Amino acid sequence: MEDKIIQIKKQALDEINKAQDLKTLEEAKNKFLSRNSEFNNLKKGMKDLTPEQRPKIGALLNQISDELTKLIEEKNEVFYTKELNERLQSEKIDITLDGNYIPQGHIHPLTQTVNEIVEIFNYLGFSLIKPELSPEVELEKYNFDLLNVPKEHPARDVQDTFYCENMENVVLRSQTSNAQARQMMNSKPPIKIISPGRVYRNESVSARKNNLFHQIEGLYVDKNVTMAQLKGVLNEFIRLYFGSSRPTRYRSSFFPFTEPSVEIDVQCIMCQGKGCPVCSNSGWLEILGAGMVDPNVLKAVGIDSDTYSGFAFGMGVERLTMLKYAIDDIRLFFNNDIRFLKQSV
Numbered sequence: 001m002e003d004k005i006i007q008i009k010k011q012a013l014d015e016i017n018k019a020q021d022l023k024t025l026e027e028a029k030n031k032f033l034s035r036n037s038e039f040n041n042l043k044k045g046m047k048d049l050t051p052e053q054r055p056k057i058g059a060l061l062n063q064i065s066d067e068l069t070k071l072i073e074e075k076n077e078v079f080y081t082k083e084l085n086e087r088l089q090s091e092k093i094d095i096t097l098d099g100n101y102i103p104q105g106h107i108h109p110l111t112q113t114v115n116e117i118v119e120i121f122n123y124l125g126f127s128l129i130k131p132e133l134s135p136e137v138e139l140e141k142y143n144f145d146l147l148n149v150p151k152e153h154p155a156r157d158v159q160d161t162f163y164c165e166n167m168e169n170v171v172l173r174s175q176t177s178n179a180q181a182r183q184m185m186n187s188k189p190p191i192k193i194i195s196p197g198r199v200y201r202n203e204s205v206s207a208r209k210n211n212l213f214h215q216i217e218g219l220y221v222d223k224n225v226t227m228a229q230l231k232g233v234l235n236e237f238i239r240l241y242f243g244s245s246r247p248t249r250y251r252s253s254f255f256p257f258t259e260p261s262v263e264i265d266v267q268c269i270m271c272q273g274k275g276c277p278v279c280s281n282s283g284w285l286e287i288l289g290a291g292m293v294d295p296n297v298l299k300a301v302g303i304d305s306d307t308y309s310g311f312a313f314g315m316g317v318e319r320l321t322m323l324k325y326a327i328d329d330i331r332l333f334f335n336n337d338i339r340f341l342k343q344s345v
Contacts, residue, residue, distance in 0.1 A: 140156075
């Protein structure tokens, strides 16, 4: 049995020394040191030896097992280090090389404009309305009735407003003024808020009109609020948004929910006031409507019109963006043309 052990040891040393990588070394280990290896079977056969032979053969088996295990561990460390270094070399990254350009998107021009306008009015003391008070799907009560819009007003026709076919008196809001009505019904003066959001009109799509667009409306209700305060707020907004050099003008107008009412125009940036198709050759473009809150609106929402007064204003985000950055077609905001959208304003 001793000769057979020496022979197996010689074979094991020969195959272990011939191993060139971790895979062949693992194969040699399994062949000679695994549970089912011939070397392990010799250990099981020690029960058949005489009592005098067992100590000598057992010591020899343990000695050879330790030698083979140690040799395999040493070669394993060598092969592992070699393969690791080769892998590190092949996966080496030169950090001095220029990185690959990864294109990044820009904030949409309309979103940039909304953020800028909100920041300006925050500076002027206005707070942003809570989202739950500014729903896009609205009842006629908040979109029209509480805003002093009579039943026969043209704005309530299906030619102007989108009505829900399955629910009576439900519309897609035609202005963000619905948020003003809800705010006044859910809080007491003083109220000083702005409400940006999407609105819907049954319009034909053109270079200047779309059936979905964005508005920002403002409301200030308190004691002794005057038209002079309204003009001061809007003049400061125009100065901060367009710059002090942009000419503006006020024109008297009419809105059901304000009295008196005004519209504000700015000089057309396309033609510098000389007249062009964008401004219908007038040299001016209207940017917002405003006025003192009609007492009937205050009464409808439960505010004492003898004690409180207020002003309101509303502006189209698309129109303001077009005028500031000389964009001559409103459809560009919605066509998802990457050449337009990647331009940072």
